[in-house]
Amino acid sequence: MIEIKGLKKKYGDGTYALKGIDLTLKEKATAVLGRNGAGKTTLLRILSTQLLPTGGHATIDGYDVVTDADKLRKRMVSVPQEAGPLGYLTPEEHIKIYLTARGMSFSNARQEAARALKSIGLWEFRDKTADELSGGMKRKIFVAMALASDADIIFLDEPTVGLDPISRIEVWSALRSLGSKMVLTTHYIEEAKELTKDIVMIDGGRAKAHGTVERLLRKSAGMVRVESTTSEEGEYKIGGIAISYVKASEAGRYAERGYIVKPVDLEDLFIMKGEDK
Ligand SMILES: Nc1ncnc2c1ncn2[C@@H]1O[C@H](COP(=O)(O)OP(=O)(O)O)[C@@H](O)[C@H]1O
Ligand SMILES: [Mg+2]
Incomplete structure (x- = not known):
């Protein structure tokens, strides 16, 4: 140990x-x-x-x-x-x-x-x-x-x-x-x-x-990542991509507006402004 x-x-x-x-x-x-x-x-x-x-x-x-x-x-x-x-x-x-x-x-x-x-x-x-x-x-x-x-x-x-x-x-x-x-x-x-x-x-x-x-990933359960290369709207800007984390129930609304919807994975934990453990 x-x-x-x-x-x-x-x-x-x-x-x-x-x-x-x-x-x-x-x-x-x-x-x-x-x-x-x-x-x-x-x-x-x-x-x-x-x-x-x-x-x-x-x-x-x-x-x-x-x-x-x-x-x-x-x-x-x-x-x-x-x-x-x-x-x-x-x-x-x-x-x-x-x-x-x-x-x-x-x-x-x-x-x-x-x-x-x-x-x-x-x-x-x-x-x-x-x-x-x-x-x-x-x-x-x-x-x-x-x-x-x-x-x-x-x-x-x-x-x-x-x-x-x-x-x-x-x-x-x-x-x-x-x-x-x-x-x-x-x-x-x-x-x-x-x-x-x-x-x-x-x-x-x-x-x-x-x-x-x-x-x-438990903390982000029920969330999805939405990203767009054209929209200015996003909580985070990484390499020209606007990224936000939203409730899965809102995914459809973002998809209609041309956002790409992805499941949240470990890399997202680095992107999200995390509280310490
Ligand atoms: N010998 C060193 N002298 C001064 N700063 C260092 C030295 N080694 C690493 N650092 C700094 O300490 C931080 C952590 O480095 P490091 O432990 O190598 O990170 P990682 O392996 O995760 O890339 C970085 O900011 C790095 O620039
Ligand atoms: Mg290293």
């Missing part, structure tokens, strides 16, 4: 990336969803003991991410957003080196590497150097390293950014088969839904909502 209380982070230049986050994460997998700059990476780096918070606390299974960092590091793996492999090593070499450095025997490391490479669709590329691989394949090397590890908890920052649709499906399926606890960040709503029912929405350094998609 991960408990986060009043977690704050102020960077050296004065940016407040986290403004007091309170969360209890009990599910096997949690997706932290938010647009660019929301604070996802900052939160993940603090939980994975790579960055010190400015205020508040976070514990993982009772261990504090600041004072017990050494103990936690042995149990966790983190795949950073900006991770890039070493160009002259192959995917298989990356994993074998990583696992043996973590203390695994060489023969186990070979077996685990093979299993991870196969599960993520990298097996046929195992002997190519990372330099010869596409951006998506490079990304997969890190996910495979995390998969192959025996860590209890895996942190993944935007695991499928830059991957083509097939690779994304492969990565998702590999992540779903993980036995360990997983916390990932994403700005893809679809990815969050694919991987877990436990979703945290963060915006402007605050947790806006936490729960299942159904729970998150």
Whole structure:
């Protein structure tokens, strides 16, 4: 279980990336969803003991991410957003080196590497150097390293950014088969839904909502989104589109006036001026 209380982070230049986050994460997998700059990476780096918070606390299974960092590091793996492999090593070499450095025997490391490479669709590329691989394949090397590890908890920052649709499906399926606890960040709503029912929405350094998609959408039950590219009338203006949220019973009236009517989804929660959770 991960408990986060009043977690704050102020960077050296004065940016407040986290403004007091309170969360209890009990599910096997949690997706932290938010647009660019929301604070996802900052939160993940603090939980994975790579960055010190400015205020508040976070514990993982009772261990504090600041004072017990050494103990936690042995149990966790983190795949950073900006991770890039070493160009002259192959995917298989990356994993074998990583696992043996973590203390695994060489023969186990070979077996685990093979299993991870196969599960993520990298097996046929195992002997190519990372330099010869596409951006998506490079990304997969890190996910495979995390998969192959025996860590209890895996942190993944935007695991499928830059991957083509097939690779994304492969990565998702590999992540779903993980036995360990997983916390990932994403700005893809679809990815969050694919991987877990436990979703945290963060915006402007605050947790806006936490729960299942159904729970998150409960507040907007009975509402629809109406949008128009020609009308000036709308509560929100995004890229030339006027968007409003209205009662479903009014949808017909808007449709007659040429508005497009859509069901409310998670992305709308970012658009709506939300009260904090
Ligand atoms: N090292 C840093 N120094 C100063 N500001 C930073 C630093 N890293 C991130 N920020 C700022 O903190 C905020 C949150 O960033 P980040 O956690 O990377 O968000 P996300 O991962 O959701 O895109 C942003 O405003 C970002 O510009
Ligand atoms: Mg980020």
